[in-house]
Amino acid sequence: xxxxxxxxILVFNLIILTYLIFVNLELVPVISHPQAGALTGGLVLTNLxxxxxxxxxxxxxxxxxxxxxxxxPHIKPQWxxxxxxxxxxxxxxxxxxxxxNKKRSVIYQWINLIxxxxxxxxxxxxxxxxxxxxxxxxxxRKYPIYHNINYYGMHNFALAILEDLGTSGSVTKDFIxxxxxxxxxxxxxxxxxxxxxxxxxxxxxxxxxxxPDFGLSRLGKLNPMFGVVKSxxxxxxxxxxxxxxxxPLFGKIKSPSTIAKLTKLVYVYNCIDMSLIGxxxxxxxxxxxxxxxxxxxxYIKSGLPYKGKIFSRAKLY
Numbered sequence: 213x214x215x216x217x218x219x220x221i222l223v224f225n226l227i228i229l230t231y232l233i234f235v236n237l238e239l240v241p242v243i244s245h246p247q248a249g250a251l252t253g254g255l256v257l258t259n260l261x262x263x264x265x266x267x268x269x270x271x272x273x274x275x276x277x278x279x280x281x282x283x284x285p286h287i288k289p290q291w292x293x294x295x296x297x298x299x300x301x302x303x304x305x306x307x308x309x310x311x312x313n314k315k316r317s318v319i320y321q322w323i324n325l326i327x328x329x330x331x332x333x334x335x336x337x338x339x340x341x342x343x344x345x346x347x348x349x350x351x352x353r354k355y356p357i358y359h360n361i362n363y364y365g366m367h368n369f370a371l372a373i374l375e376d377l378g379t380s381g382s383v384t385k386d387f388i389x390x391x392x393x394x395x396x397x398x399x400x401x402x403x404x405x406x407x408x409x410x411x412x413x414x415x416x417x418x419x420x421x422x423x424p425d426f427g428l429s430r431l432g433k434l435n436p437m438f439g440v441v442k443s444x445x446x447x448x449x450x451x452x453x454x455x456x457x458x459x460p461l462f463g464k465i466k467s468p469s470t471i472a473k474l475t476k477l478v479y480v481y482n483c484i485d486m487s488l489i490g491x492x493x494x495x496x497x498x499x500x501x502x503x504x505x506x507x508x509x510x511y512i513k514s515g516l517p518y519k520g521k522i523f524s525r526a527k528l529y
Contacts, residue, residue, distance in 0.1 A: 282364050286325040292395050295372035302371045313338030317383055319375040319391050325368050331357045331408035334392035337380045356408045389414040479524045483517035
């Protein structure tokens with residue numbers, strides 16, 4: 213059988229690649245149990261193969277041929293604490309990331325091995341959260357960490373488990389967030405130029421500002437719900453699912469402190485000498501002074517007197 217020179221070269225390359233993979237599997241370092249110790253460093257051969265040929269590439273480039281990703285040089289990772297487990301090549305250790313962190317509450321850190329920028333996060337179930345960084349629908353979200361992974365490729369990142377807090381459910385969510393907050397404080401205070409996180413507060417995107425055109429791009433006809441007419445069946449279904457015992461607040465009695473927080477107060481003054489007449493809830497104020505709610509709202513906003521009285525949401529004197 214005649215084999216062309218190109219085919220011979222292809223077969224030879226496949227044999228070499230198969231040999232390298234076999235050697236790589238034989239020499240792969242042993243990873244300790246999640247409760248026992250740290251993950252040893254990867255072999256140079258492992259890193260070389262996985263970095264040159266990334267296992268998973270960024271979403272928006274998957275259908276584009278001849279795309280070039282940044283590929284080093286890699287810096288030495290800087291961890292915010294001595295890690296419990298380190299995955300210097302997340303693509304290669306993806307299955308281990310899932311199995312060793314399954315149903316474990318963890319604090320983790322991503323680091324970009326090219327820029328040195330860091331991201332700190334927490335997870336109630338480590339495997340679900342960490343493996344979501346390979347999920348296409350998650351990577352489409354417009355957050356800096358996903359943008360970094362899409363742009364640089366997962367092969368230019370390292371992952372560390374800074375703390376293993378125990379099995380999922382053994383610690384409260386508040387405790388998990390408090391430990392995440394500890395590392396966020398270190399990150400924002402000591403490495404402000406290397407932060408990928410959006411917010412300084414754990415479990416929140418407070419402080420994140422949308423671009424000026426964010427709201428404008430969703431107004432009027434640009435809104436996906438613009439012109440959509442809801443059917444009577446849909447409206448009835450929505451009302452049914454939120455009424456009576458189906459309402460999540462059904463049967464719940466609000467405490468006095470909760471009612472006080474929800475109550476909007478109205479301060480009523482005599483317009484002549486500005487003496488305080490009293491403080492009322494919106495409903496009681498309308499009843500006591502024999503006025504409609506819309507009329508009350510009108511004079512609160514305008515600040516003008518109504519029947520010799522000034523109505524205000526804020527305490528004036």
